Amino acid sequence: MNAEQHFRTSQICKEAGIDRETLRFYEIRGLVPELHRSSNSYREYPSDTLLCLDFIRQGKAAGFTLAEIGRLPSLTADSDFTELRAAAESQIAALNVRIAELQEMRALLTELASKPIADADVGCPILRLFARKGRK
16 A cells, blocks of 8 residues: 655645745645644645645636635535636636736737837826826
8 A cells, every 4th residue: 555645845835836934824724735744743745735736826826815715625516506606707707807907008008118219208108108097
């Protein structure tokens, strides 16, 4: 019988691309599996910790909060599907708002970048564009 592979803190952080403080924070929040202490008291994490850390990374990239990420794995039963669907639809709406904001920002910066330097007014052109955007 194979013993489950465990990773020390430095190994799990390197594999996941996070620092120790982030890992500890996720531990405190209960987002990663309970760690194991070796005979010499080193913190050791089960291999499925990497899956959890990847899930957290992807959830954050999708715009979910850590509280929402912590609840998502428990929403797998059929009775919770409505809540899971609502969370996904809410996040889609938030992403659509963010995408629109980013597209508007790209348009403003494209306009700024297309102006010849000689035509630039006195003062910060980016601030003027942002101020003009706010007046629209």
